[in-house]
Amino acid sequence: MAETLGMLCDKLTIVKLKEYHSEDPQRLESLAKQAVQLQQEIDAFVNDAIAGFIPADKLTFAANKVFKKQGNEVAEVTGAIGTLFSQLADVNCRLWHEVEKGYDIENVPVAEKDGLIKQLAVLNLERNNCIDAIDLKFKELIQSQK
Structure with a gap:
């Protein structure tokens, strides 16, 4: 799958969440390296797009979620x-905090399980909408510069 600005931003936020929730020194070191690498990838992606090295149709990769x-x-x-x-x-x-509840699903009261699953689905839809919106806004910005 092609990387877009939105996807790179999504990955960076997840790495930062992992850093925040981790105390293991080795894991924190690895996550810090990942964060720097993603920041560099974002900078390179933006610079390449501005320079015209990335065709406009490659700046977006819509999730095209199919759902009711x-x-x-x-x-x-x-x-x-x-x-x-x-x-x-x-x-x-x-989404992170809802997923954490899911890791302990056997202790979630039965009456709350449907709500948890629904919340996970809706938050994931919102996440994809954010990624798509970042990509579209960036594409519009790049195209307006030409």
């Missing part, structure tokens, strides 16, 4: 790239 829209409404994602990146970081934080 009724009853699965997700928060609207709008704004400039920084705002969209912030929304992505926020949704990844919320």
Whole structure:
């Protein structure tokens, strides 16, 4: 799968979440290296796009999620790239904590399990919307510079 700015931003937020939730020195060292590598990849991707080395049609890779829209409404994602990146970081934080509950699913009360699964699905939809919105906004920005 091709990497896009949104996908790289998503990976970076997840690495930062792992750093925040880890105490193991070796893991923290590895995660710090991953964070630097992703930051460098983001910088290179942005520079290559500005220089015209990445064709406009390669700046997006829509998730094209197929799901029942009724009853699965997700928060609207709008704004400039920084705002969209912030929304992505926020949704990844919320998703992280819901996934943590899932790791201990046998201790989640039966009455709450459906809600947990639904919340995971909706947050993942929102996450994909953020990634797609970052990509689209970046593509628009690059195209407007030509």
